[in-house]
Amino acid sequence: MTQPQGFEDPSYPNHVCLLHKAIYGLKQAHRLWFATLSTYLKTQNFTLSSADPSFFHYNKDQIHIYILIYVDDILVTGSDPLYISSLISNLQKRFQTRNLGHLSKFLGIDFHRSAHGYHLSQQSYITDLLHLASMSTCKPLLTPLPSKYPADPNLQSPFTQPDLFRQLAGSFQFLTSTRPDIAFAVNKLCQHMHNPLILHFQLLKRVLRYLNGTSTHGLFLPKTKLHLSAYSDSDWAGNQLDRKSTTGYCLFLGITLLNWSVKKQTTIARSSTEAEYRSMAAVAADIIWTRRLCEDFLINLPPTELFCDNVSAMSIACNPIFHAQTKYIEIDHHLIRDSIQAKHIAVSHISTLDQPVDFFTKSLSSTRLATLRDKLMVLPTISLRDGDKDNPSTKLC
Template identity: 55%
Template sequence: MSQPIGFVDPLLPNHVCLLKKSIYGLKQSPRQWFAKFSNHLIQFGFQSSSADPSLLFYKHDSKILYILIYVDDILLMGNDEFFIQHLLRDLQQHFRLKNLGNINHFLGITVQSTENGLTLNQAAYASTIISRAGMETCKLLTTPMALKPVSASNSEQPFHNSDLYKHLVGSLQYLTVTRPDISYTVNKLCQFMHKPLNGHFSLLKRLLRYLKGTLAFGLVIQPTKLQLSAFSDSDWAGDPIDRKSTTGYCAFLGHNLISWQVKKQHTVARSSIEAEYRSLATAAADVLWLRRLLQEFDIHVNKPTTIFCDNISAISLANNPVFHARTKHIEIDYHFIRDCVKSESVTIQHVNTVDQVADNFTKPLSTKRFTDIRHKLTLMETSVSLKGGDKQTI
């Protein structure tokens, strides 16, 4: 510790101020707060989730409560209103908490109740990003990325304001929490954060023009059968610079989209089978985590989870106990998939390319194809308000 400039005592130069209250922003402050708060909940009778450390649950007799903690934002739900109020009174005796009632906003996500379920959107957050870019009056587009990028004469020149590029792309990363339709484009933009060119900023502006026309879009969550399934896909050697492939997958609980990811593979795949196989391994790892999480919500997944893949050769490799010499270099992923199939945690099934909803996470698509998949990803237009805060929690 050292005294700030201007606060040094001439008579006691080696003394520092006594810190009476922890400063918000210290690296360990959120961790210490979470440890103190979670320990109190555990003493109350809660248990920590093995799948997600920020999730705690209480199960006693017929009472079930779940509490989700993100630093000082807390989301609480349960099936016993009287017991929830009892818990709130106990917490308010030990912590400075404000009960904001039923959830409307949480971490910048607007939650709207409808007759058929819930809708999640970040319209206000997306509007703020567009305003920061100065594109409030821009023309609208129907897709976030063109099938064939148009290169201008200055596309290869460095973009003059790299800080603006980094700021906007960093903000867009959080927007993908409720907008899976832009995940692939945001992933592409993130690959050039170190040195953006004019061509990359043109792609960023196209994405913002698409967002401007789809501000009202959000994820729809409706009552459905609690059956877990997933789709896996890859774009073999899709990167024209280093020829690495892109992994894309999404998981559904019934008809509701609950998890998705776009990720560039670390090494170059020697064949489309290898690229698809690595995508299957990534999807299987996420499925295993989701199965463990669902068990803690008392959703018992007794049957193998189906992962749909449109590459017949990769499916055959996953189910074939014979290890071919040509696949020795992907042995780790091979054994992982084989173990998942053998233990009946997952099962791999073929899906027609037309029905492969993970296409949206691996490559740019035509307007019609993109719109069809966006609808299958349960992204729909809803009536939203751009007003409101970001802490409608406890």
């Protein structure tokens, strides 16, 4: 180590600076900052969540306060506005902070509150993305992916600007925070980051054209019953190159879409039953985590209903006896079976026509896409009314 250029001490040329606090950019800076902040919150009788290390909660004497931390952005909400004001005042005394008022934007996501709930959107982010790709005036499309890929051999050549492809495809990943309708398309595009073809860039531009026509869409979080349900599905051997299946699932709290995932399975499934069973195991792990998180909010949930459209996979999950047909399925995927026996999950059958997870496992027609988009509460954002601006107790620091 040497002294920083311009700050050398001629009297002590072999000494180095002793830091009084961490500097941004150092590897250990964020760890030290979080340790300092979490230690202070614990002195204020906050408890660290066992499900999420960035989530703190305070539950005492009918006062419920919740704090969510992302580096140096802090979201505070709770049932007692006076306690929240006192907490923010104490934080300002201890740290150099700014009170940004009621929640309007957090981590690039716009929050609009109405009498019916919160509307989350990333319209400004989509506008910047279209400008980056020079497609601000492109013609909108009704679906993010075609039902059948073009077979033009000219599209099989390598794309000459792979860095641009990676930049745009990576930006899509953040956009899926409020746009589950493009999750499947983004998953497909990101599988070709290492060697994109002209075909893949054409598909990427199609997603941009779809976003241009739906830039005002986002997630709606209404007031709803505290009932957790889940749906799982898979597209067996859907990948034309390696014949691996795609896992898709989503979780609802009441009618609110809470969590979702699209992921290509790591191994090849020998049957549609195995592919569906792996999807059920994946959502089971997410259900267990969500139930632990709900406990921090003092929400007591009944067994979570898991809907699947494959009767054979349901039979394997509910049957405590191992069969020769299932011995090649890894033991860790039998987590779903243990969860059912512990009454954390209750498996139910659903018709394939009513399966909302088609959203995450295959390309859909414009009619089917619109139907599922409405079902998953992906709606145009609603402007704030003047009477709603002062209602939220959620604040941002």
